Structure formats: C-alpha cells, structure tokens
C-alpha cells in the first residue's frame with residue numbers, strides 16, 4: 001500500500017498560526033469566554049476512550065455535527081460532516097436528538113438552533129469559537145447603513161443578501177427587509193433572484209464572495225461594486241456612489257481565506273508545473289481570477305474526489321480540510337496553496353478536551369454552553385433562510 005503521507009508537505013508554522021483569543025474579557029460576547037467547567041488536560045491519554053464512552057452512554061439522545069474545518073481529533077466523533085448549512089439541515093432532520101453538539105463556530109450553532117425544534121438544545125463545546133467574518137457585521141452598524149439608504153431614497157431598490165456566515169441578528173435583519181441568505185454554493189442563484197426583486201444588492205458580510213459572484217459569474221463590472229466601510233462616516237461612500245452602485249459590499253472578509261495572495265498562486269505555478277489551482281470564493285478577487293477553479297468546500301471535496309490519479313492540486317482553503325483531503329487521496333499530489341500555516345483559529349478552539357467535557361456534562365445531566373436565538377430574531381431569520389430554500 002502506498003504511503004498515505006507521501007505527497008503531503010506540511011506548511012511551515014508561523015507565530016500567529018493559532019491566535020489565542022482573550023479570556024474573561026467580555027462574558028456577554030462569543031469571544032473571551034472561559035469554559036465554565038473543568039476541562040480535561042490535553043495530555044490525558046484517555047480522551048478518546050472518554051469521548052467514546054460518553055457518546056455511547058448518550059446514544060441517540062446526542063447528535064454530533066463536525067464542520068469540514070474541524071480538527072481530526074474532533075471529526076472522528078462526528079455523526080455527520082459538512083459545511084454550515086448542510087450541518088444545520090442535518091440537525092433539523094434529527095428531531096429525536098435531544099442534544100445537538102455542534103463542532104463548528106457560533107453562527108453555525110445559531111443557525112442550527114433556528115432550524116431545529118424548541119425541545120432540541122444546541123451545544124457549542126467552546127463558547128469562544130466565533131468567526132472573525134461574522135463579527136465584522138454588527139446589527140447596529142448594518143441598521144445605520146440601512147438608515148442612510150432610506151435617507152437617500154434608495155432603500156426600496158435595495159435587496160439585502162447575507163452569507164450564511166453571519167450572526168442570527170444579521171439574518172433576522174435580512175429577513176425583516178425581504179432579503180435572502182446565501183451559501184457559497186448558491187450565491188449566484190441568490191443574486192439572480194435578488195436582482196429580480198430590486199436594482200441593487202446590499203451584500204453582507206463577505207465582500208469577496210459578493211464581488212467574485214457578481215463579477216465573475218454574473219458579468220458585472222468591478223465599477224458596479226462599492227465597498228461600504230462601517231468604520232467610516234457614511235460608510236466612506238458619497239451619495240452618488242451609493243445611487244450608482246449595483247452591488248453595495250460590506251467591508252468584511254474571512255481572515256483565513258484572505259491570507260492567500262496572487263504571489264501564492266504564482267509561486268506554486270512556478271514550483272509545480274501543470275498544477276491546478278483550486279480556491280474558495282471567500283478568497284480575494286485577484287486570487288480567484290488567477291485560479292483554475294473556484295468553489296465551496298463541498299465543490300472542492302468533489303473536485304478532488306473526481307480528479308485523475310497523478311494530478312497536482314494547490315488548494316486555497318482551510319488547512320485541516322486540505323490536509324485531510326491530501327491524506328485521503330495519496331495517489332494525487334494535493335498541497336496547501338500557501339507556504340505557511342493557515343488554520344481558522346476559532347474553529348480550532350473546539351478540541352478533544354472541550355468535546356469530552358461537553359459530552360461528559362451531558363451524561364451527568366447538565367447541559368453546557370447552550371446556544372439560543374430569541375424567538376423574534378429566529379422567526380425573521382427563518383424568513384430569509386426559507387427564501388434561500390425557495391430559490392429557483
């Protein structure tokens with residue numbers, strides 16, 4: 001049998017590969033929250049056995065979801081793996097599971113809570129597992145932008161669209177204002193529908209997914225897009241710029257996918273002749289333009305499954321997933337697009353000690369780290385999610 005690690009080269013480490021978040025600084029937010037219980041030590045040799053035993057004791061009462069970017073040590077306990085929307089749907093399809101343990105980040109657990117029944121409880125093993133992109137769009141900032149559109153008299157022409165990677169508050173705002181949620185797989189369909197409802201789209205919170213979809217898939221010019229910066233007065237845009245724009249992009253991005261640069265693409269093409277560059281649409285516009293293929297995590301997984309033996313691929317997405325794919329396909333040369341490590345630091349907050357702790361708490365009759373979305377927000381968010389499911 002081939003050595004499964006023979007084609008994989010681990011990127012070099014960087015000082016900021018895993019950024020530690022603050023601790024105890026703001027208990028009300030998803031960041032800086034200490035785990036309320038006693039975590040097992042990471043060095044505990046019985047962690048795998050403890051997780052296995054706790055999961056077995058809970059049986060069908062628990063359903064463990066694992067996002068593609070999670071660590072292997074956690075993924076091994078997932079009942080299902082997938083992207084954020086697929087996981088939320090899987091949770092909704094298991095109404096008998098009393099506890100949904102979501103190995104992912106905060107906005108994903110919120111979506112699962114919105115889509116599951118009231119008696120099911122969604123648990124995030126580490127409350128500090130947030131998402132830097134979702135955090136870049138705060139409800140008050142978005143409402144301020146909308147008020148500007150109203151003052152300018154353009155709000156009736158604007159359809160808000162939010163990427164799945166946003167808080168429940170933002171999804172609720174979009175639902176209240178007759179918009180739609182999208183994923184990286186259906187962004188083009190969501191934008192096509194939106195431009196049938198109005199002449200402008202207000203795209204939250206990922207500027208890159210919005211720009212890449214509008215320009216590369218729908219034929220808009222870069223000049224049709226403007227960038228609304230919530231940290232500048234009036235978003236940093238003039239009245240005329242807002243009136244003329246077709247795509248008003250929120251200034252947000254993914255700190256993981258934003259790390260890939262045009263130099264990464266040039267460097268790998270020089271180093272590996274014939275390499276296929278495959279990137280996620282959260283990457284910057286120049287990177288996506290320079291790539292051979294672009295697609296969601298599910299697309300990336302399928303493309304590599306279908307790739308011929310012996311082909312070479314440089315993949316621009318989160319490192320845990322790329323490594324797992326490389327090890328699953330030892331007959332293909334699969335490498336990370338960048339030379340240095342690029343984990344999602346918040347996804348990596350969910351490690352085996354946190355999972356063991358959460359499962360053992362459930363076995364002991366305590367329900368830790370429950371993620372709850374208030375009823376009004378959930379109802380509004382569901383309108384925007386249902387609109388996504390109804391997209392033609």
Ligand code: SF4
Nearest residue numbers: 131132133254256344
């Ligand atoms: S990979 Fe990017 S978008 Fe996904 S959870 Fe991490 S920071 Fe958020």
